[in-house]
Amino acid sequence: MTGTVLAFRDVTLTFETEEGSVKALNGVDLDIPTGKILGVVGESGSGKSVLALSTLGLVPTPPGRYGQRSSIIFDGKDLLRIGEKELELVRGTGISMIFQEPMSSLNPVFKVGEQIAEAVRLRILRKELKQTRSVSLLESVRGVKGIDEDRVREEVLEVLRDVRISDPEDALDRYPHEFSGGMKQRVMIAMALAAKPSLLIADEPTTSLDVTTQAQILSLVKDLVLEFEVSVLFISHDLSVVSEVADEIAVMYAGRIIETNDVRSIFRDPKHPYTKGLLNAEPRLEETRKSLESLAGSVPSLLRIPGGCAFHPRCPYVFPRCEREVPALLPVGTSGEVACHLYHGEKE
C-alpha cells in the first residue's frame, strides 16, 4: 500500500529581522505519499518555497529558527536534527531538487555532461562506496578514485535519453548557454534523476518557461514519475499547472496548510473559502463571465499575520470565532482535510 516518503510535523520557522519576526512557517503538518505527485499551491509569501528548502537543510539557521517540536521525517531520520554530514548523504541521493530558473542553477563554465556526471559520481560514492566526503566539481571532472568513468558516461547518456533529449552524445559536450530554456530544464531534471532519489522536489519548475514548453516539461515529469517510481513534491503558484500533474494537492496560506485533498476533489468540491476564491479568480478559456470573482484584500505580510485564522480579514464567511482561534487542519468528507471553523465545531 502507499506509505509516506516524507512527513512534516508541526514545522514552524521564524526569521529574526530588523523589522521583527517573519513567521514563514506556522505549524505545517503534511505527508508526501510514496510514488505520487503532491502539489503544493500558494501565492507569494505563503511559505511554499521555504518548505521545499527545509527538506534539504538549505535554510540558514540563524537567521532562521525552527520550532522546538518541529520535525521533518525522511527515511526514519529527522532532517532538522541530523548533522551536516548526514544531510550530505540525503542531498542528491535521497532527495533531489529542481529549481525554477534552470539558467541560474546550471554552472555556465562546465559542459552539461560534466555536470550530470558529477551527480552520478556522487551517487556512486555515497550509495555504493559509502563515502561521505564531499567532492568538488573540479575534482569530479578529473575523475574520482574507485569510480569507473565508462560506466559514469553510460549513465549520463542514459539519463539524457530518459529526459527525451534527442541527441545525447551531442548534448554531453555542450555548455548550458547553448540550450533553450526547456532544454536546460530537461538537463536539470536529468541531474536530479541521475542521483536516483526517492523524493524529487520541483519548485516552480515551469514558471520561467513558455506555455508550449511548459506543456512538454509537465508531461515529461509525469512520465518520469512512473518510470523511476519517484515521489514528487511539486510546488507552484498556479492551480492549473498543479491540476495537470498532481495526484494530491495541499493549499498553503500564510505559512500553514489550509486544505488537502486528492486533485479531483479539490477542483470539484473545494472546501476552504480561500481555495474556492483561488479557483474562481482564475480566468477560464471557455467561458465569458462578465467579471471574475476576486478575493478582497491581499496576502498578509509574514511580519504581521492576522490573529485567529490568518485568512479571516479576506474571508466572506467570517464570524467572531475566526478572529480568536486558529482553526486546526482536520478531516472533512471522505478524503480531505480543511482548516476552517465552518466545518468543525460550533459556529459560535
Place this chain on the structure above:
Amino acid sequence: MSDGSEVLRVKELRKYFDLGVSRLDRFLGGEKEKRFVRAVDGVSLTISKEETLGLVGESGSGKSTVARCILGLIPPTSGRILFEGMDVANLKGRQRRLLRRKMQVVFQDPAGSLDPSMRARDIIAEPLVATSGPPRRQVDEAVERMMELVGLAQEYANRFPHEFSGGQKQRIGIARALITSPEFVVLDEPTSALDASIQAQVLNLLRDLKRNLSLTSLFITHNMKVVSFMSDRIAVMYLGKIAEIGTRDEVITEPFHPYTKMLIASIPKTDPDNRFTESEEGRRIMEQGKEAPSPVNPPSGCVFHPRCPYAMAKCKVSEPKMTKVSPTRSVACYLYGDSETASRAM
C-alpha cells in the same frame, strides 16, 4: 462595442535590431556578415474605437516590440503606424506632447515603473502636468478622481510606492495612464507580475474601466486565459509575425492556425478530468519536443513549419500571406486558402 471607426492602423511594421558583426568575425577579418534580430517582421493590424485588441504570443514573439513602436518609444525599421491619421514616428514638439496625452501605457512590472522617490499623487499627476500643465487645483481634483476610479483610498495619496502592495502599485500605474483621458491605452502584461487573487481584482478593474470609459486598447500578454477574458479581437504572434487575427470567439473557440491550436492545447486546464498532459494533442506536443527558434535566424518559408504537424513541402520554401477566411478573421497558413487568394485579400 466598437462603432467601427479606426483609431490605430499599423502597416507592414518591421523592427530589426542590429547585432553588428560578431567580435570573432571581426578578429578573423573574414566575412563580415551583419546579423539582425527580426523582432517584428511585417505586422499589420487595426484597432477600432472602443475596441480591445489582445496581442498574444510567447517570449521572443515580438509583441512588446510592437507596443514600443506604437508608443513611439523606438523608431520602426520600416512600415507605418497611423494614430488618428497621424504618423507616430514623425511627430515633433507640440504634436508629440499631444500624442503622449492621447496615448498612454501601463507596464508589466508595477514596482519597476513607479519612481520610488515620488509620492503616489505626484506619480499619478505626472502625465497631466507634463503634457498640459493645468492649474494646481485642477491637477489635485483629477488625481482624486483617478484614485477613486481605480479603487485607491484618498489617504494613500501621500505614500511612496514601497508602501503599496503589488496590486495597489498596478492601480497607481493604471490611474497614471488614465489621468489624461487618453483615447488609446497600451497595456503591456499588466497582470503578469501579480498573484492569482490580485490578478483577478486588476482584470475586473480593467474590464470595468473599459466598459465605463469606452476605452480603446491594445492588451499584450503571454497568457491565453487573460487575453480571452479581456479582448474583443485577438492577434496571435509567432516569431515577429501575426499567425492569426480574428474575433475572440473565432480565435479561442475555433482556432485555425496550427500555432494557435498548439498554444490553446498547451494551456493547463484546471480540470483534472480533462488534462492536456493526457490528451492526444498534449502527447503530440510532448513528443515533438521542439521550442520556438531564435528570431536571429528565423526558419525559411513559414516560420512555424519546423514545429507544425501539418507542414507541407511549400511551407518550407515560401511564406504564406495573411488570408482573409471570414469577414473578421485572417490566417497566415497554406491550409487556409492559397497564395493567390492571399494576394487578392491583401
